[in-house]
Amino acid sequence: MEPTPHYKAYKPKPFTKEQRKDTTLLFGGLTWKHERLIQGAFHNLNYKAEPLPNITRADLDTGKELIDVGACCPTIFTTGNLVNYLKKKKEEEGKEAAVNDYAYFTMGACGPCRFGQYRESYSMALDGIGLRDFRMFFLSQTELNQGDQEGGGLEVNMPLTTGIVWAILIGDLLTDLEFQTRPYEVVPGQTNIVLKECIEIMYQAFKNRPIDKIKGNKWLTLGWHVVSNYFTDALKEVIAKWKTIEVNKAQAKPMVKITGEFWLQTHEGDGNYNIKDWLEKEGAEVIPPPVAVWLDYLMQFPLHALNERKNVDKGTKKKILMLKGMIKMYHWTYNRMRKSLNEMPYEMPSQKTLAELAAPYFNFRLDGGEGHMLIGKALYAYLNNKAHMTCELTPYSCMPNTMSVGAMANVRGKYPELLYAPIEIKGDAEIHALSRCQMILTEAKKRALKEYDEVMKKCNMTPEKLEWIALNAPEYKEASFKVPHNGYAGTGANYITMLSQYKGKLTKTLKKTATVTPKPIAAETVLTEVAATETVTVQEPELTYA
Amino acid sequence: MNIQTLLTPFARKPSKELLSKDRSTVRVGIPKVLNIWNTHQFWIGFLEGIGIKYTNIVFSSNTSEEQSREFGKGRGTVDCCYPVKAMSGHYGELIFGQKKKINVLLSPLIYSMPSSLQGHVVANNTCTRVMAGAENIKSGYMKEKDVFVENQIKYASPYCTLDDRIIVPQQLFDGLKDIFDLTYEETKKAVEIGFNALDTFNKKMQKQSMDILEQCAKTNKPCVLVIARPYHMDTGIGHEIETDLQAHGYPIVWMQYFPTDPTLMNWLFEEDIKEKQIKSPFDISDVWPSSYSSNTNEILWAAKIAARFPWITCVIRLSSYECGMDQPTFTPTQKIVENSGTLFFKFGDLDSTKPSGSVRIRVETIVHYVKKNSASIIEKKLARMKTQWPPVKAEALV
Ligand code: SF4
Ligand code: SF4
Numbered sequence: 008m009e010p011t012p013h014y015k016a017y018k019p020k021p022f023t024k025e026q027r028k029d030t031t032l033l034f035g036g037l038t039w040k041h042e043r044l045i046q047g048a049f050h051n052l053n054y055k056a057e058p059l060p061n062i063t064r065a066d067l068d069t070g071k072e073l074i075d076v077g078a079c080c081p082t083i084f085t086t087g088n089l090v091n092y093l094k095k096k097k098e099e100e101g102k103e104a105a106v107n108d109y110a111y112f113t114m115g116a117c118g119p120c121r122f123g124q125y126r127e128s129y130s131m132a133l134d135g136i137g138l139r140d141f142r143m144f145f146l147s148q149t150e151l152n153q154g155d156q157e158g159g160g161l162e163v164n165m166p167l168t169t170g171i172v173w174a175i176l177i178g179d180l181l182t183d184l185e186f187q188t189r190p191y192e193v194v195p196g197q198t199n200i201v202l203k204e205c206i207e208i209m210y211q212a213f214k215n216r217p218i219d220k221i222k223g224n225k226w227l228t229l230g231w232h233v234v235s236n237y238f239t240d241a242l243k244e245v246i247a248k249w250k251t252i253e254v255n256k257a258q259a260k261p262m263v264k265i266t267g268e269f270w271l272q273t274h275e276g277d278g279n280y281n282i283k284d285w286l287e288k289e290g291a292e293v294i295p296p297p298v299a300v301w302l303d304y305l306m307q308f309p310l311h312a313l314n315e316r317k318n319v320d321k322g323t324k325k326k327i328l329m330l331k332g333m334i335k336m337y338h339w340t341y342n343r344m345r346k347s348l349n350e351m352p353y354e355m356p357s358q359k360t361l362a363e364l365a366a367p368y369f370n371f372r373l374d375g376g377e378g379h380m381l382i383g384k385a386l387y388a389y390l391n392n393k394a395h396m397t398c399e400l401t402p403y404s405c406m407p408n409t410m411s412v413g414a415m416a417n418v419r420g421k422y423p424e425l426l427y428a429p430i431e432i433k434g435d436a437e438i439h440a441l442s443r444c445q446m447i448l449t450e451a452k453k454r455a456l457k458e459y460d461e462v463m464k465k466c467n468m469t470p471e472k473l474e475w476i477a478l479n480a481p482e483y484k485e486a487s488f489k490v491p492h493n494g495y496a497g498t499g500a501n502y503i504t505m506l507s508q509y510k511g512k513l514t515k516t517l518k519k520t521a522t523v524t525p526k527p528i529a530a531e532t533v534l535t536e537v538a539a540t541e542t543v544t545v546q547e548p549e550l551t552y553a
Numbered sequence: 554m555n556i557q558t559l560l561t562p563f564a565r566k567p568s569k570e571l572l573s574k575d576r577s578t579v580r581v582g583i584p585k586v587l588n589i590w591n592t593h594q595f596w597i598g599f600l601e602g603i604g605i606k607y608t609n610i611v612f613s614s615n616t617s618e619e620q621s622r623e624f625g626k627g628r629g630t631v632d633c634c635y636p637v638k639a640m641s642g643h644y645g646e647l648i649f650g651q652k653k654k655i656n657v658l659l660s661p662l663i664y665s666m667p668s669s670l671q672g673h674v675v676a677n678n679t680c681t682r683v684m685a686g687a688e689n690i691k692s693g694y695m696k697e698k699d700v701f702v703e704n705q706i707k708y709a710s711p712y713c714t715l716d717d718r719i720i721v722p723q724q725l726f727d728g729l730k731d732i733f734d735l736t737y738e739e740t741k742k743a744v745e746i747g748f749n750a751l752d753t754f755n756k757k758m759q760k761q762s763m764d765i766l767e768q769c770a771k772t773n774k775p776c777v778l779v780i781a782r783p784y785h786m787d788t789g790i791g792h793e794i795e796t797d798l799q800a801h802g803y804p805i806v807w808m809q810y811f812p813t814d815p816t817l818m819n820w821l822f823e824e825d826i827k828e829k830q831i832k833s834p835f836d837i838s839d840v841w842p843s844s845y846s847s848n849t850n851e852i853l854w855a856a857k858i859a860a861r862f863p864w865i866t867c868v869i870r871l872s873s874y875e876c877g878m879d880q881p882t883f884t885p886t887q888k889i890v891e892n893s894g895t896l897f898f899k900f901g902d903l904d905s906t907k908p909s910g911s912v913r914i915r916v917e918t919i920v921h922y923v924k925k926n927s928a929s930i931i932e933k934k935l936a937r938m939k940t941q942w943p944p945v946k947a948e949a950l951v
Contacts, residue, residue: 010937013825013860014889016840077880120681120877124843127881145843319719369688370662372712375681406633406877407681413631413689420696 017130019142021158022110027054030160033092033111035059036085037298038275040185040206041178047213048170054161059088062278066091067434073132079402080434081270082125084278085113086132093138102138110142112161120375120406165225166218169232172302177209177238179297180344183352184249186283187498188486190292191254198486201252205245212241233340242347249348252486256502257473259459261451264294264388266381267400268408271432272296279400280437282430282444286398289448292498294394299341300355304380306334307358311372351489356387364390369414376407382418389425395458395496396426396451398444403433426451455497462500466507476506573736576604582647582655582706585612586640587683588663588848590783591809592715596659598750599725602743603733611655613643616789618905620646628693634875635904636784637682640690648694648704657707657732660687665716666847667751669813670854673835674844677716680878683848707732716847718748758810765804766812769864770942775927776804778859780886781871782848782879783809785903791871792907794900797916798869803923806865808855820944821861840889841882849878856886860893863934863942866927867896867919874904894933896922 022030032049035042035058042058049056062084070078070087078086089111096105113125126145133139146163181202189198221231232238263286265272271279273296283293310330313323338355345352361383362371369379377384381399388394399415401408412429419427428447430440462468482488483506493504581600583589589596593612600610614620616639624645629638647658664684665677678684687710694700701708711728713721722741729735769776777798785791786807795805818834825831830839837844841853859865868890872879883899890897898919900912935942 010894010933011892013857014840014885014892015830016838016842016885018842075880075883077875077877079877082881124845124849124881126843127841127885131881131884315720315723318723368692369685370710370712372664373662373681373685373688375685378685404875404877407685409631409633410637410682410685410689413633414685414692416630416696417692 017126017133017139017143019110019144020140022142022144022160023158024160026107026158027160029108030055031109032056032161033059033089033109034113035088036113036270037175037273038178038182040181040202041175041298043206043210044174044178044213045171047210048167048174048216050214051170051216051218052167059092061276062088062274064277064435067277069094070132073135074128075131077404078128079268079405080278080432081268081402081405082128084434085125085270086128089129090132090136093133093141094136097136097138106138106140110144110160112144112146114146165228166221169228170213170216170218173232173238174213175298175302176341176344177242179299180242180341180348180352181205181209181245182295183297184245184348184486186287186293186295187351188249188252188254190260190287190290191256191258191498192486193253193255193484197252201248205248208244208248209241212238233336239344239347242344246348246351246487250485250487253484254486255477255484256490256498259456259497259499260290260292261396261448261455262294262394262496262498263291263448263451264384264394264397265296265400266377266384266397267296267430268376268402268405269301271400271402273298278434279432280440282398282400282441285441286444286448289445290452291448294353294388297353297355300380303334303337303355303358304378306330306337307362307371308374310334349487349489351487356384361387368417369411373410374407376405377411378407379411381408381411382415385415385425385427386418386422389422392494392496393492395454396428396447398447399427399429401429401431403431426454455499458495458497458500459503462495462503466503468503468507473506572604572739574604574734576733577606578609579605579657579733580609580611580651580653580655581605581657581659582611582613582651583659584640584643584647585615585787586643587636587686587784588666588679589661590786592663592666592751594754595715595747595751596661597747599743599747600659602746603735603739611647611651613646616642616787618789620789621905624649628690630689630693630696632875633689634682634877635873636782636787636790636876637686637689639789639905640686641693644690644694648700648706654704655706657709658701659709660691661728662687662710662712663715664712665714667715667718667748668847668851670835670837670844670847670850671716673833674837674847674850676845677847677850678845680846680848682877718744721748755810759812759814762806762810763812763814763817765806766817766862766864767943769804773931774804774864775866775923775931776806776864777867777869777923778811778855778862778865779805779807779869779871780852780855780859781808781869782852782873782876785871785873789905790873790903792903792912794871794912794916795869797912798919801916801920803867803920808851808858811855811858816944816946820938820940820942821858824939840885846878849882852879852882852886853889856889859890859895861934861937863931863938865895866930867898867923869919870897870899870901871903872899872901874902893937894930896926896930 032054034045034056039058039061046056046058066084066087067080068087069091070083073090074083074086093105096109100108126143129143133141144161185198185202192198216237221228265283275281275283283295286293310327313327313330316323341355345354361380364386365371365379365383368382371379373379385397385399388397399412401412415427415429419425426447428444430444432440477484490498490502491505493501495501495504583596597607597610601607621639621642625642628641628645644658647655662684663679666679668677671677691708691710709729709732711725713724715721722737722744725744726735726737726740765776777795779795781791799805822831822834825839826833835854837850837853837857840857841850844850856868859868870886887897887899898915
C-alpha cells in the first residue's frame with residue numbers, strides 16, 4: 008500500500024490573463040462605501056469585481072463551524088462571509104462555476120498576528136465545504152507594486168494600487184462627512200440618500216479614470232494621482248450635493264471616538280453589533296476611524312527600521328529620504344482632498360504625536376493590532392478635547408490589542424477623567440457589550456450637556472438668538488458648512504462658540520436679507536412655532552462674544 | 554525540562570579596562586517568562602559583558618500558582634493567555650520577593666528571534682503578546698502608583714530584534730544606556746558576548762538531542778518529540794507533561810533543540826528538495842506559507858521533522874489556554890504528523906493548574922499506544938526513506 012503523501016498547504020491554481028474577463032474577483036473587509044469605490048477602480052482596469060455581501064451573524068456561525076476553535080472574531084466573520092457567499096453560488100450556479108468563475112482577493116499576507124494567517128483559516132474552511140480548488144490571493148498591505156499574482160490574471164501594479172488607495176482615502180473622507188452630518192440632519196434619512204448619490208459620483212470617477220492615458224510608467228501614474236485635479240473636481244461635486252442636506256448643529260451630543268482593532272473598528276454591521284449606528288441612535292456623534300490613519304501607521308514601520316540601520320548601512324539615508332517624501336506626499340494628498348470638501352473631514356493625526364503620547368505606556372516599535380496607536384489616539388482625543396469618550400473595540404481573543412488595552416490601565420490611572428469604554432466583541436454577545444458601552448456613554452452625555460450649557464451661557468446664547476441666526480444665516484444650516492474646533496469636544500458647543508464669534512458676517516447677512524422667509528429647523532421648539540410660509544422681519548439680537 | 558539559566562561563568566567576558574563603569578554591585582532581575590526561555594543565555598552573556606556579576610543576575614522562579622497568589626494578585630490588567638497573565642507574579646517576585654533587593658528589572662521587548670529557519674521563512678517575529686507582554690504587565694505595577702520607583706528599582710524594557718544581530722547593539726544601547734550608564738562600544742562588545750553564549754548553548758543542547766536520536770536509531774527504539782513554545786519548558790506552564798512520559802522510559806526531544814546537522818537534514822528532506830516542494834530543509838512554504846512568526850514557524854517545521862524522522866513515533870503538542878498563535882496551527886500540525894502515521898497527542902488549554910488526574914490517564918493512554926505501535930511506525934517510516942540510516946555525511950543542502 009502506498010503511504011499517505013505528506014501534508015501540503017493550500018496553494019491556489021493559477022489565475023490567468025485569459026480568465027480575467029470571465030472571473031469575478033471577490034473582496035471585502037471594509038465598509039460598503041470603500042468597497043463600491045474599490046469596485047470602481049477594478050472596473051476601470053477591466054476586471055470583473057464584486058464586494059462580498061455585508062457581514063451578518065450567520066457568517067459567525069458558519070465560520071465557527073469550519074475553523075479551529077479559538078479564532079478571533081474578525082477571522083471567523085470574514086471566513087464565514089466568504090464561505091456563505093460561495094455556498095450560495097454553488098447552489099445557484101453549481102460547484103464548477105463557484106470554483107472557476109470567482110476568485111478572492113484580500114490583504115493579509117503580512118503581520119505577526121492572525122492577520123498573517125488568514126490563509127490557513129480560509130483554506131481550512133474551503134476544505135470544509137469541498138471547494139479547495141477555489142482561488143484566493145493574499146496580498147501584502149505594504150507593497151505598492153507586487154507584480155503578477157500566480158498566473159498573471161491579477162496584476163498588482165501601480166494603476167490598481169493607486170486606484171485602491173485613492174478609493175480608500177475617498178471612502179474615508181465621505182465617511183467623515185456622513186458621521187458629522189447624520190446626527191444633526193433635519194430631515195431624517197436625507198444624509199443616507201445623499202451619501203449614496205455621492206458614492207455613485209465617485210464610483211463613476213473611479214470607473215472612468217483616464218488610466219489609458221497615464222498607464223505605462225508607474226511613477227507617472229502615481230504622479231498623476233497626486234497632482235491632477237481629477238478626483239478633487241469630483242469631490243467638489245460631492246460637496247455641492249452635500250450642501251443640500253439641512254442640519255441643526257445646535258445640539259448637545261456626546262462625541263464618541265471609535266478606536267480598536269483594524270477590521271472591527273472600520274466595519275459597519277453585525278460584526279461589531281452595528282455599534283456606530285447604535286451610538287448615533289443613542290444620541291451620540293461618532294468619530295469614525297479612517298483607514299487612512301492605518302496606512303499612515305504602516306508606512307512608519309519601514310521608516311523606523313531604516314532609521315535604526317542608519318549607522319550600519321550607508322545606503323539607508325537615501326531610502327529614508329524617499330520614504331519620508333512618500334509620507335509627506337500622502338498627507339498632502341489627503342489634505343488636498345479634504346480641502347475640496349471644505350476641510351470638513353478630520354485631519355489625520357501626526358504619527359509622531361501619537362507615538363510620543365503613547366511612549367510612556369507602549370513602545371511604538373511593537374506592531375500587530377493598533378499597537379501604541381490605541382493609546383496615542385485615546386490620549387490625543389482626550390488631551391485636545393476632540394471627543395467626550397473613546398470607545399475601543401477589541402475582538403475577543405485578539406492577541407495584540409489585549410496588550411494595548413492592558414497598557415491602557417496605566418493611562419487610566421494617570422488620567423482618571425478620561426472616559427474610555429473598551430468593548431470586547433465576540434460577535435454573539437451584543438447586549439452585554441452595548442450595555443457596557445451605555446454606562447460610559449451616559450457619563451459622556453452628561454459631560455456633553457454640561458459643556459453645551461456652559462457655552463450657551465458663556466456666549467449669552469438663547470434659543471431666540473439661535474432662531475434669529477437660523478433665519479438670517481442659512482449657510483449654517485447647510486451640512487457642507489464646517490464647524491471649526493473651538494476647543495470643545497462637542498460639535499454643538501463648538502458651533503455656538505463659532506456663532507458668537509461671527510458677528511461681522513451675521514450683521515452683513517442681516518443687512519442683505521433683512522426680510523426673509525424662514526424655514527424652521529427641527530428640534531428647536533421655538534422655531535417650529537414660526538409658520539414656515541410667514542414672512543417676518545427680524546431684528547439682530549444682541550450677541551455676547553467669547 | 555529544566556534548563557540552567559545561570560551557569561555561564563566560563564563565557565568570554567570583556568576585560569575590566571573595556572568597561573566604562575564598575576557595575577559589579579548592580580543586581581539585575583529578569584522575569585523568566587516567554588521567550589526568555591530560549592534567549593536567557595544571551596541576556597546572561599550580555600549582562601556579564603557590561604560587568605554585571607553573574608551572581609547578581611537573578612531570574613524569577615518557575616511559574617506557580619503560589620507565585621501568582623503571593624506576588625501577582627491584583628496586578629492583572631486584562632484577560633489573556635496564561636503565559637502572559639502569569640508574568641505579573643514573576644514581576645512581583647522580583648520586586649517584593651528578594652532577600653537582596655534588585656536594582657534593575659530587565660524585561661526586554663523581544664520583537665524577533667534568532668531561529669534555525671532564518672533566511673528560509675518570511676520573518677522571525679515573536680507573537681504580538683510575547684513582544685508586548687511586558688508593556689501590559691508593567692502597567693499593572695504603575696496604574697495606581699509607580700511600584701518600581703517606590704522600591705528603588707529601575708525598570709528596563711529595551712526593544713530588540715534578535716534575528717538582526719547587526720542592529721542589536723544600537724537597540725540595546727538606546728534602551729539601556731540610561732539604566733546602566735553605558736557607552737556604545739561596551740554595549741556592542743557585550744552583545745557579541747551574549748550571542749556567542751547563546752550560540753554555544755544552543756549547539757550544546759542540539760548535540761544532546763542528536764545523541765538521543767542516534768541512540769534511538771542505533772537501538773531501533775522510539776522517542777517522543779515535544780512540539781510547544783519555549784516557555785512550555787516552564788514547569789508551571791507546560792506542567793511537566795513530558796517528564797511524566799519520560800518516566801515511562803521514552804526519551805524526550807524538545808523541538809527547540811532539534812539538531813540542524815546538515816547530514817541529518819539532508820537525509821530527512823532530500824526527496825522534497827528533489828521534487829522541488831521546498832528549497833531547503835528549513836523551508837516550510839509547502840505546509841505554512843504564512844511564515845512570519847518564529848515560534849510558529851518552528852512548530853510547523855518540527856511537525857515536518859516528526860513526520861519524517863522514523864524513530865520519532867509520537868508527538869506531544871502543548872498549547873496554552875487562549876493561545877491565539879497556536880489556534881490556526883492545530884489542524885495543519887496534526888495533519889502533517891498523522892499523515893506520516895506518527896502518533897499525535899495534544900494537551901490544549903493549559904492553564905495555571907495541572908489537570909493531574911486527566912494528565913495521568915492520558916499519559917497512560919499515550920504509553921499504551923507508543924508501546925503498541927512504535928515498531929510498526931518505525932518500520933513504515935523507514936520504508937518511506939530513500940536511503941538507509943546512517944546517512945552519508947553531507948554538506949548543507951540549501
Ligand atoms: S489584530 Fe487581533 S483580531 Fe485582528 S487579526 Fe490579529 S489577532 Fe485577530
Ligand atoms: S504564542 Fe500563544 S501563549 Fe504565547 S504569548 Fe502568544 S498567544 Fe500567548
